[in-house]
Amino acid sequence: MVEIRIHGRGGQGNVLAAYLLATAAFFEEKFSQAFPSFGAERRGAPITAFVRIDATPILRRSQVTSPRYLILADDGLLRVSETLSGLSPEGAILVNSSHAPEDLRKRLEEEGISLGTGLRIATIPATRLAMEALGRPIPNAPLLSAFLSLTGILSTESLGRAFAGRFSGDLLTKNLALVSSGASLVSENLWKEPTHA
Amino acid sequence: MRDVLEGSQAIARAVALCRPQVVAAYPITPQTHIVEALARLIADGLLEAELVSVESEFSAASVVLGAASAGSRSYTASASQGILLMSEVLYNISGLRVPVVLTCANRAVSSPVSIWNDHQDSMSVRDSGWIQLYCADNQEAVDTTIQAFRISERTELPVMVCVDGFTLTHTLEPIDLPEAGQVDAFLPPFRFSRSLSSARPLTQGTLVSPEFFTEMRSLQHGAFDLAEQEILAADRDFGALVGRDSGGLLRVEGDREATVGILAMGSVYGTLKDAHRSGLLGRPVRLLCLRAFRPFPSRAIREASEGLSDLIVLDRSLSPGSGGIVAHEIRSALYGSGRAPRIVNFVVGLGGRNVPGEIFQEMLEALEKDPPAFSIFDLDPEKLPLSKDPVLPTS
Numbered sequence: 336m337v338e339i340r341i342h343g344r345g346g347q348g349n350v351l352a353a354y355l356l357a358t359a360a361f362f363e364e365k366f367s368q369a370f371p372s373f374g375a376e377r378r379g380a381p382i383t384a385f386v387r388i389d390a391t392p393i394l395r396r397s398q399v400t401s402p403r404y405l406i407l408a409d410d411g412l413l414r415v416s417e418t419l420s421g422l423s424p425e426g427a428i429l430v431n432s433s434h435a436p437e438d439l440r441k442r443l444e445e446e447g448i449s450l451g452t453g454l455r456i457a458t459i460p461a462t463r464l465a466m467e468a469l470g471r472p473i474p475n476a477p478l479l480s481a482f483l484s485l486t487g488i489l490s491t492e493s494l495g496r497a498f499a500g501r502f503s504g505d506l507l508t509k510n511l512a513l514v515s516s517g518a519s520l521v522s523e524n525l526w527k528e529p530t531h532a
Numbered sequence: 533m534r535d536v537l538e539g540s541q542a543i544a545r546a547v548a549l550c551r552p553q554v555v556a557a558y559p560i561t562p563q564t565h566i567v568e569a570l571a572r573l574i575a576d577g578l579l580e581a582e583l584v585s586v587e588s589e590f591s592a593a594s595v596v597l598g599a600a601s602a603g604s605r606s607y608t609a610s611a612s613q614g615i616l617l618m619s620e621v622l623y624n625i626s627g628l629r630v631p632v633v634l635t636c637a638n639r640a641v642s643s644p645v646s647i648w649n650d651h652q653d654s655m656s657v658r659d660s661g662w663i664q665l666y667c668a669d670n671q672e673a674v675d676t677t678i679q680a681f682r683i684s685e686r687t688e689l690p691v692m693v694c695v696d697g698f699t700l701t702h703t704l705e706p707i708d709l710p711e712a713g714q715v716d717a718f719l720p721p722f723r724f725s726r727s728l729s730s731a732r733p734l735t736q737g738t739l740v741s742p743e744f745f746t747e748m749r750s751l752q753h754g755a756f757d758l759a760e761q762e763i764l765a766a767d768r769d770f771g772a773l774v775g776r777d778s779g780g781l782l783r784v785e786g787d788r789e790a791t792v793g794i795l796a797m798g799s800v801y802g803t804l805k806d807a808h809r810s811g812l813l814g815r816p817v818r819l820l821c822l823r824a825f826r827p828f829p830s831r832a833i834r835e836a837s838e839g840l841s842d843l844i845v846l847d848r849s850l851s852p853g854s855g856g857i858v859a860h861e862i863r864s865a866l867y868g869s870g871r872a873p874r875i876v877n878f879v880v881g882l883g884g885r886n887v888p889g890e891i892f893q894e895m896l897e898a899l900e901k902d903p904p905a906f907s908i909f910d911l912d913p914e915k916l917p918l919s920k921d922p923v924l925p926t927s
Contacts, residue, residue, distance in 0.1 A: 354538070354704045361536035361706055370703035373647070394806035396669075396699055396799045397888045 336389040337488055338399045342418050343408030346378035351501070352406070352475045353384035356482075358497035359489045360388045368393045381412065388488060404526075406482055407431060408474050410458075413443060413450070427455035427526050429482050431462055431474045457485055459520055468509045476510045477517025484518040487527035491518045534708050539670040539700045540565030542707045543635055546674040548579040549715040550633075550681045553604035553722075556584040556595035560614040561647045562697035563637035567609055589614040593621035600630045601736060603727030605681065608632065611697055612639035615653040619660060622690070626661030627752065628736055631684040631724065632691075634662070635677065638798065638848075639697040640883040648884020649697040651798065651848040654825075655857050661752055663691040663759055664826040668801040670700050670707050672778045672823075678710065679766040679778065682719050687759045689752075694825075696799040698884070714773045756827035763824055779821055781829035784836045786819035791841040792896065793873070795820035797858060800846060800880070800887050807889035814893050822858065830865035837866060840873035844895055847879045855879075855906035878909035885910055 339356065343349035350371040357369035365388055372383040385399040401421040410432035412418045422428070428450075432439055436456040443450060450456065459481040461474030476498065480491045491514055498510045537545075544566050547555075555574070557567040573579040582599075586592045589610050596606035610618060615636055625632050636654045640646035654664055663683060667673040673695045680691040695701055728736065740748055764780050771777040783801075786808050794817055796804050801821040807813055820836055820843075822829075837843055847856025854860070859877030866872040878895055881887040887910070895909060 350702075357704050358536050366706060367536070368703060368705045370698065373698070393705070394802040394809065395889060396703070396802045398886045400886070400888060 338402045339386040339404045340399045340402040341384040341406045342412045343382050345380045345382050347408045348473045348475050349382045349408055350384050353386045355497045356386045359493035362493040362496050366392050430458045431478050432458040433460045468513050476513035480514040480517035481521045484523050485521050485526045487524045537707050538704045541569050542670055542674050544569030546677040547607050548573050552581050552607040554582045554599035554606040556586055556592045557608045558586050558589045558592045560611050562701045563609045563611040589617040593618040596632050597625045600632050601728050603724045605722040606632050609635040611637040612641055612653045619657050622657055622660040625690045629688040633680045633684055634692050636692050636694045637697040637701045638694055646883040649699050650882045654694045655849040663689050665823055666694045666797045668821055675778045679770050683762045683766050685722055686762050687755055689755050699799045710774050718770050759827050779823040781824040782832045783821040787816035790816035790818040793818040793840045793843045796846045797822045803889050807892045812889050812893055828861055833865045834869055843873040843875050845877050848881050850879055876903050877906040880910045
């Protein structure tokens with residue numbers, strides 16, 4: 336079972352991001368589960384959402400406390416100590432950030448925050464891409480497609496189908512273009528593991 | 533048809549498949565998505581029903597009471613304080629023996645304010661005369677919702693379908709939605725035997741003197757004996773159509789020969805079952821999932837407990853000054869049966885506290901250390917104020 340935790344802020348569409356991943360998994364005939372952990376329901380408040388993907392039915396309903404992957408919709412959340420809590424040492428983090436991973440590490444180290452040397456980090460400027468294409472700071476399409484491209488857990492075509500179930504018309508077209516561009520900005524299958532369901 | 537849906541959307545579509553004629557509800561987290569989805573189905577012309585927007589849960593319950601009394605299949609949903617605000621009307625609905633189905637998106641009750649999941653709301657109205665069925669997952673929530681209408685209409689008892697807030701209502705997962713034809717074959721149109729009609733005038737809800745009140749209450753209590761059979765029959769008949777069941781009154785799984793059992797109600801059961809399957813429990817354990825809390829299936833619990841030396845009963849609510857509520861009823865059911873197991877009651881997951889799979893092994897370990905009959909298992913003592921260091925300023 337692959338367990339993923341998404342961290343973001345209210346209004347960024349993080350719960351939808353979790354639902355989109357679980358929906359994409361459904362299209363590949365896998366079992367999946369996605370649910371939010373709401374704090375105060377307001378824009379800007381930290382939000383966590385969880386995704387599980389497996390080849391067999393998922394029974395577990397506890398929160399994801401030891402994720403394999405983190406998806407951060409806001410690089411500022413790296414400054415919140417709970418964000419990295421329980422992340423598997425072999426895990427990896429995809430961050431929505433305009434900084435390159437080494438740059439991000441260095442900036443955080445200057446603030447006294449160490450991310451650990453073994454931890455794999457990738458970044459993608461998803462908000463900038465979304466602003467350019469959609470005119471709104473909703474990073475889901477490039478962020479999720481980059482995540483799927485890196486891990487190879489699911490195809491970006493399945494993600495596109497998940498978007499098609501939620502959006503239509505011009506908005507769908509633009510999101511599908513973002514799915515393509517997001518995936519092309521990272522190294523395909525860089526994080527691929529043989530154990531993925 | 534298999535689809536991947538948020539629990540609330542799936543429940544709304546299950547309600548729509550039952551062709552309710554009146555829906556009345558007032559939004560409250562975490563129930564809101566259910567009623568929003570029903571409102572959309574009605575607005576889009578996919579469900580032909582009267583949607584009554586009300587100003588409170590008291591009115592929501594009153595509207596469905598009136599509508600069902602006039603012979604309309606009626607549905608409402610609420611949670612937490614909303615259930616409490618309904619409580620006077622809940623007694624009226626059940627006392628008048630009016631069939632209604634209500635989804636309780638289980639949530640803690642204030643104060644302190646919590647929007648998160650536990651069972652305090654539905655437990656607070658356990659004596660209101662409603663059948664209560666607790667769902668372990670969203671498939672059960674869908675199937676139980678459909679079964680609830682038949683159970684309610686056959687027994688003339690209202691049914692509360694209890695679904696864990698957020699943990700189920702806001703979880704998206706693969707769900708098999710039955711076909712309309714399957715539901716129509718299972719659930720005939722509602723024909724209320726005592727439907728209000730100007731052509732056949734009668735009075736409902738009139739004053740009942742001491743001469744008859746006891747008999748009215750006795751009839752209401754007796755109806756729950758029939759309800760046990762109807763719950764089992766509904767699960768069996770619907771199960772035959774869709775090829776799965778929802779656990780009847782009580783599900784018994786895990787290691788049948790084990791001498792230690794764990795009983796849970798609601799979505800925590802999935803995490804318990806996962807812990808068992810993953811070998812996290814470290815020993816053979818019999819797993820009990822209680823679906824029917826009202827009627828309380830005493831006989832089924834006695835049978836399911838045979839051969840157990842210890843039974844851990846989980847409670848997701850608290851009767852302050854007394855303890856866990858489910859455990860009291862389990863003890864009561866097993867008392868005097870001779871070989872009754874020791875009952876150890878652990879309250880967990882109040883106000884949305886995460887219940888991880890590892891906690892069950894900790895409970896089994898605690899069992900070896902002669903635990904008290906009742907305790908709040910996931911309490912963090914470090915968060916409690918020290919007696920010499922009061923949390924509230926005294927000046």
